[in-house]
Amino acid sequence: MLERLREIVGTAHVLTGADMAGYDADWSGHKRGTPLAVVRPGTTQEVAAIVKLANETGTPIVPQAGNTGLTDATEAGGAILLSVGRMNRIREVRASSRIAIVEAGAILSSIHDAVAEHGLIFPLYFGARGSAMIGGALSTNAGGSNVLRYGNTRDLCLGIEAVMPNGDIVDLMRQLHKDNSGYDLRHLLIGAEGTLGIITAAVLKLHPAPLATATAMVAVPRVADALDLLNRLQQETGGAVQAFEYMPRAYMETYLELSPAHREPFEGRHDVNILVEVGAIAPRDATPDASGQIPIAAHLEEVLGALFEEEAILAAVVAQNEAQRSEMWARREAAAEVITLHEPYADRDIAVPVDRMQEFVDAVAAIIARLDPGARDVSVAHLGDGNMHLGVFPTRPDAALCTEIGNAVEDAALALGGSFSAEHGIGLSKQPSMIRYKSPTALAAMRAIKAALDPNGIMNPGKVLPPV
């Protein structure tokens, strides 16, 4: 097997033993099963040859991109671990039609840089953007901080190229905004976490870069008030809100614990703290007026001022310069550090309908009061998407208690019509939730599709779909 893999990609690109370090662990360094080998193809044709070999020999194969996932979706014990990292070219940026053509191993921040030269953005932003690769983002349908305005990864992709489990290359690299010619295989493969094939390239949709942004921290009494704030801001600005991030009091306090250099956003402390950012796309919202004011920032200050007068908000601070803006974002982007600061912790990736977030937050408080009064809730949320990243520190180091809290929170979310996986996917670590919650009829349809496209079960086995 190793010999045949070396023939396909060259000796230098088949790694074994200690050379597999990094590939066989998650981002936090936690070791997983040992792969048969790490194979680093350089072209789609090489990916196809490897998959064909795996299919013919019944060898499991696990694709990996930036290895920044949070669900152990690229655990590859005993399998060929196929890294797309060498296939990292940004083949083309076409400004006039606002598309970029990229290979699966292109790192998000490289794509950001490449399109910035054209005054454009690829609006997929999250903490790991410096190492996450587009192939992985597509395979998990990643979300992030700008989904409110621009959608999830699947909404930012016009076309893909993929190698199917039998080694066939499927070319769906459409640069089209409309194409109704058969089943949408693109949307099926996006979010399938490499269990139905390996995405090797993509046509991405770009957007004009905001000409100016205005960023603020706002405190409101309750989460429901935050949603009123969001609706009011969207209405006043014509939908210009590009981020709307929730941080509770305990999150802010834990963040301050991390470093004495961190500053508080407001003079007093508040329960519901919101980071809001609006972006100007039209020149007249971004062109300074006679007094040097940027209209979109002035407008945000004006709306927040009116809301303060109405007593709809408790406090507000608008960033006056890039340093202040960075400080606001640093607070939010520390979430991965904050939520994992004290082990063990309960963490989940929850979605609920946007207008049921207050009920959900109340339910989480009730669960904590019932199971471990005094536990600290440092959850953050992409509030405009109804997506909360739960983080709870129990009062005692009890992993079973963490699981109990996490499960109770998922129960509460599902009771509100929610989901146990908003943007992280299923991988291995969410299998228990798939088993608990996913409708048997939906699972049956998914299993039928999996069996039809991957009859030998070689593609990332054991991920997404729980064993029957």
Next chain:
Amino acid sequence: MLERLREIVGTAHVLTGADMAGYDADWSGHKRGTPLAVVRPGTTQEVAAIVKLANETGTPIVPQAGNTGLTDATEAGGAILLSVGRMNRIREVRASSRIAIVEAGAILSSIHDAVAEHGLIFPLYFGARGSAMIGGALSTNAGGSNVLRYGNTRDLCLGIEAVMPNGDIVDLMRQLHKDNSGYDLRHLLIGAEGTLGIITAAVLKLHPAPLATATAMVAVPRVADALDLLNRLQQETGGAVQAFEYMPRAYMETYLELSPAHREPFEGRHDVNILVEVGAIAPRDATPDASGQIPIAAHLEEVLGALFEEEAILAAVVAQNEAQRSEMWARREAAAEVITLHEPYADRDIAVPVDRMQEFVDAVAAIIARLDPGARDVSVAHLGDGNMHLGVFPTRPDAALCTEIGNAVEDAALALGGSFSAEHGIGLSKQPSMIRYKSPTALAAMRAIKAALDPNGIMNPGKVLPPV
């Protein structure tokens, strides 16, 4: 069979013989095959019982919604024709979270009316909106005039409920903006034209209604100039363009033929005529200034004025009132009448990358010059989507020539990376194009999915996928 169907839905809702009139013909009255019966279930449970019966007895079953499709996708000779028309409730409109929950038989214009009360729009607009039903729009992933700003039907749907080919009800009625819990069955069923199951209900995404619109007719020298115009308008208005419709000179002339009451948009005649509409979402773009001017209209006039000075456009007229706006839209919405005015005609539903539209128009002109110089090209296009509805009247009544022209145009589109079906779907009538153009590997994957979910081949057989 009829007896068992009557037991499920009641005698009144099983139609046979002459009572099937309308259901067994397309919108133009053209008769298709004779169904076994037309069955009109009133609930999802009844749909499930009918499908289960069909599956057990191996009886073909064809779902039908508003019967406004253009590809004979609901041809039902010898099959149970299942009409969702009685399942037409708009169950809920939730303004604060901007969603509507509707049944498959809800007519688009009823949905438009129901959400308008809340200051919202469901932005799926096309000519047949007074009879097209949402179930059909989802099944074909319909497009229309506002795709540029709001996307296709699939982009306007958060969740669906569907009856699978085995009679299982799959509840994917999520009101969530993020849900990564397994394969996206919703996107698989949307656009599958009822061949993988029957969509019975949906959660729709709503948008704020524009507070004001400004509509104009603009003439430019070439199609490439129209794209420059679009990019310039998008840039100046921050993406407020909601429609950008192309009509060539011959289209305008044929429209004038239809009725002497019709008026010309400009004093002179031009080759490339554009209907452009911008919509204000923010209050300050829609609030009249001291002189009574609506800012968005003033801004459009100003931008067009500057472009005229630059000689980038040849002529422009901005609608001064609702009557003038209606006149502009009537001209565009007559397309179905115009393109079918003289039989026989060549018609196709083409997509190309937006920035290759000029090349495509040139290719069409070359094809006409080669095959039938003097043929009249009355094609219209959703230019901002790269979607042309080809319409060509040959100089002689020769159906074979029409097919030859149509096929040559599809060849040209595909050579530019385009599609032979932008928004109408495949049904029966696009089968020859599926056979000619669709990649064998993509077709193989689609066939595997079809066989897995519908092993007895009962769901709308013969549609979408060509016979092996």
